[in-house]
Amino acid sequence: MENKEFLADRIRTMEYHLNMGPQHPATHGVMRMILTLDGEEIKDVEPVLGYIHRSIEKMCERDTYKQIIHLTDRLDYLSAHMNGEAVALLVEKALGIEVSDRIRVIRTMIAELTRIASHLLWWGVMGMDTGALTTFMYAFRDREMINDIFEETCGARLTMNYNVIGGVRYDLHENFQKRVKEFIKHMKKKLPEFDRLLSDNVIFRKRTEGVGYISKEDAIAHGLNGPTGRGSGFSCDIRKIHPYSAYDMVEFDEILLNGGDSFSRYKVRILEMWESLRILEQLVDKIPEGEYRMKTKAVIKLPVGEHLQRVETARGDFGVYVISDGGKTPYRLKFRSPGFANLHGLNAMTKGEKIADLVVNFSTIDVVVPDIDR
């Protein structure tokens, strides 16, 4: 007993700080985390942000509503379409513009394709973060097909800037339906392969199951949303709760898993790809005829007051909040970014786990840094 006290007095461990980032392969961009570590065990995670802050909210106060949309592409570039859709929907709602069914369906289809593309990229990177480097190229092979669809119809592969107020910029390309059908067929073959390669792998299971647990109550309190929140059983799919565009026209399930660990969050995204395919399948043959772009005024002024529009991006609950003073530009515009909220959950998930778990958890909350550093 005496000996034990003697040792405890002289041999002690010391907590130390480790700077993870801004140049680190696991931070998915320029982000920095200050870790407080005891050996390899994490005591605290404090994110330090702002390395690519561009002050988009301030720029929006300067720009007209038409010009804002192209800035939203640069927020969460993997859900570029959905971000733009949020602004377009907000302005349409405020001005009372009824868009045609064709526009709604086109927007929904592009949004679901974007969601699959985003989840595919996430899947590839998730594999890389756990050390399986090959997943990345497999994911990019399939993502390439979506990017080709986008390029043909929207003119760009990533920051498409396809939304305009009152519709979309171009009509669908004549090859669109054919390509989407091809993609659905291809993807249905490849998704089970993803499971065989990574999801079922015993090492991967061990790395993710039971790691980074966060309960439903904590998830809600920390504001986790999107697939991250749904992995904890928090029903937060805006497509279901506040349907917009064509989501009330299609059948799909909100994926809810109650595990709360990294594997649940992983599985939610995999299953969401299946759901997105299901939505695409329902819509691809039934794109209604109609206008692809409604006529709008040359100068758009929102009525005085406050406007809020929420959409479900690939990362979660994206919100645009505009305070208008009746002018051409918003008085104050706030982008509620899903990644920023999810990032805060990281600390709660990771405390007491190892560095390797931090990397996995960080990967499963799927942040895109420009989305956080708006």
Place this chain on the structure above:
Amino acid sequence: MTKSELKEKISSWSEELNFVEEGSEFLVVEVPAHLLRETALKLRDDKDTAFDYMFSMTGVDYGEKLGVVYHLESTTHHHMIEMKVYTDDRENPAFDTLSDVWPATYLNECEVYDFFGIKFNNHKNLRRIFLEEEWKGWPLRKDYVDEVNMLIR
């Protein structure tokens, strides 16, 4: 609950709460700064309101006043409310932190402090989260001037 039911419910808590129904699709509660924590706790814990999900927190510069807008949602009832709080003090604005009521506000409060200079009392680690510590001024305030980097049209 609908807008009017919410109003009825919340107005019974205190007479100092002010309600606005125009200009927004949600009910807006204007809370005096000293009642902020108390109201927030009630909004979260009362079974009929149960606003457990802090959706968004926005700092706003209204000209003379500075304010913070909280968008709250209930995950059980799926209703939303806007909670607003103002201060006239532009030199040293401060509110109570809500980071223990809704942990989601923790980083958001840092963001509001960073851009508007609104302090949050009792916040564990209030810092400039996006800008560097040496940055002068509060960029999203309307009176912020940066002649070098800002392109004004």
Place this chain on the structure above:
Amino acid sequence: MSYIGDVIQGTKTLLTGMNVTGKYFFKNLFTRKDVITVEYPDNIDTLKMFDRFKGEVVMYHDENNHHRCDACTLCELACPNGSIEIIWDKETDPETGKSKKVLVNHIYHLEMCTMCGLCIEACPSDAIMWGQDFHHTTTDRANLTKSLNRPGSSVIPNYVKPKK
């Protein structure tokens, strides 16, 4: 015996994974069929971009070196980033005697352009449009500032704006 069961099950999942990657390996080793990358500078001649591809903004010139821009500056106003500057001059029309704007230089800052397309949409006479070229790499930023109207070009005589 969950211990032995675990070992067997684990090994099985590992072998399934190896099966997936192995198939691609041998297919690529012998046929290169699943290779998805392209050898970029080699395929430069066959590489064709989609019609709607947004590579850069270009100005339409016809065979007589005429363009359709009458320097109305709507594109300059529409641009969110200030990537377009239009330098114009006043000139008297010899036929009607009225003075009108004439384009001197349509300066396009490619380095600031975000390909949002608002300028092309704003243009009432379809003078500017998307170009499909994407080889913008250069060693000097100054090379990215371009003049869209060709030297010596002029507006199409008696051009009437289409009504939008």
Place this chain on the structure above:
Amino acid sequence: MITLTIITDWLMKYMSADAAFYTELVIVAAIYLAVFAIFGLFLVWMERRVAGFFQLRLGPNRVGPMGLLQTIADALKLVTKELTGTKKADSYLYRLAPYFVIVTALMSMAVLPFSAELQAFDINIGLFFIASVSSVGVIGIFLAGWASNNKYSLIGGMRTGIQMISYELSVGMVIVTMATLAGSLRMSEIVELQKDGWFIFSGHISAIIAFALFMIAGTAESNRTPFDLVEAESELGAGFHTEYSGMNFAYYFLAEFINMFIISAVAVVIFFGGWLSPFGITDSIPYMGVFWFMLKTLFIIFLMMWFRWTFPRLRIDQLLTLEWKYLIPINMVNIVLMALLVWLGLTF
């Protein structure tokens, strides 16, 4: 003792026996160094091409035929790079560490029997020599982690200690298992014994289990995915060699591949009959053994590459769980099983 007698005989014509002996040592060492530096580069190229095919890419194919000269170009680039280091690093240990790793890697080369005629140093404890020498290499990695004065390196270095000490055990136990079957530790003798049947077949189930265990432990020994916690790109940046640049970095890189080669070569010797050709088809041709030895070794290396480009990485505690809860107990049972097989004469 089978040795490189041709060189000795040739040298004897020009100088005394003693001088010839020492000159021979120098010449053989120089040849080995040169050949294995080149071979290491070849392995790097092979890894990149193989990775390319696994990942639906082509891999390096521009420099030289099939990109074969790519790694030479890379090595030239690395030679010309500045050697950087941190200010507060322990500069003596920092410079020393890479040599520890590369020298021990090359030392193990000496005992490998490439063919019946080609073996530099045939001692009667060959397998034991390899096991002990390769465990010295860990000190180099340890030193690198400590001396770099970088926390990422330090964590990487600490992980190495844990990992190497654990997995040395498994490798050793597999060697014990196979030595039970062979009854010898001399490399050339082990190979000769397999003339009637490679040990992987003659050892029944026990040898197959031993082979699986050896592959796992061997992959861990050479710090490759799924056991590359030491470098763990997504966690530690580059782990113990974060602060190294230029040639110092290249030594680590080369050592990794040479270690991989040694592990594979040992596997070939104790399981797949070393230089022996299948069914003895070319056994009468001298030096043909080199071809078979290399072919088998490359196949095992390919297997390790296959692991690397398929599996995710383990966590440090899972790494230890795997070793102490699975590999060691199975290994122990396997030794008993093998002993029984040998005792009962059930081997071929």
